[in-house]
Amino acid sequence: MTVTRRSEWPERPPPRDRGGPSTSRADEGPPRTPRDPVERARAISLRLLTGTPRTRRQLADALRERDIPDEAIDTVLDRFEEVGLIDDAAFAAAWVESRHHGRGLAGRSLARELRTKGVAAPVIDEAVARLDPEREEETARALVERRLRATRGVEPVKRLRRLVGVLARKGYAEELAVRVVREALAAEAAEAPGTTDERWRDGF
Known part of the structure; x- marks a missing residue:
């Protein structure tokens, strides 16, 4: 009987590749690390500023809602202020002009709106002061x-x-308000005497 030596045995074929993903830890690569919070804050802020000016407070609130650390928020927003991407004074001035002209809002309402957007009181005062009393009365x-x-x-x-x-x-x-309305009603009555009920004079 002829005995086949071990060294002469055929080699075992390699395992078949079934096309599935490798489960080897070496193939998985290093574990993923969270994206740099400063980079995230910068990307989010730029996206929020696209086409819509915002105050520093609005951006900070939006970043906190996305779990960005305060340190990263301050770093990014400080830089944005340095380069002019955030300018609360310019925002307030534009807001006052737009809302007064478009909606007829008076200084008190404009100041209240700016406070809700986080604009500082001195900045609000300066912006609202541009509405002189004569212009408010005319509006x-x-x-x-x-x-x-x-x-x-x-x-x-x-x-x-x-x-x-x-x-x-x-x-x-x-x-x-009372003075302007009374004067308007009086002018209306003067234009057509006898056709306007003037009992409004007893109001207020």
């Missing part, structure tokens, strides 16, 4: 003028109070 008169026709036929005292309420909701002081 108030225009608002009342636009509402006069729509309120004709309303009981006189109720009409007076409704028009004053329009101005009050936009932040105008009551004294200014």
Whole structure:
């Protein structure tokens, strides 16, 4: 009987590749580390600023909601302020101009809106101060003028109070609102004597 030596045995074929992913730890590579929080903060802030100016406080709040550490937030936002990507003073000035012209808001309402956006009090004061009293009164008169026709036929005292309420909701002081509305109603009555119920004079 012929005995086959061990060295002459055929080699065992390599295991078949079944096409599945390797489970070797060496093939998995090093464990992933969290992305640098400063880089995350920068990327998020730039995305939020695209097309929409924001205050520093708005950006900081948005970053905290995404679990960015305060240290990374301060690093990024300080740098953004240095290069002018964040400018609360410019934001406040533009906000006052836009909202007063577009919505007819008075200084008190504008200041309240800016406070909710985290703008500092001195910055708000400076921005709102650009609205001089004459301009506010002119805007108030225009608002009342636009509402006069729509309120004709309303009981006189109720009409007076409704028009004053329009101005009050936009932040105008009551004294200014009452005076402007009274003058508008008086001018309307003078244009067509005898056709306007003047019992509104008893209101306020």
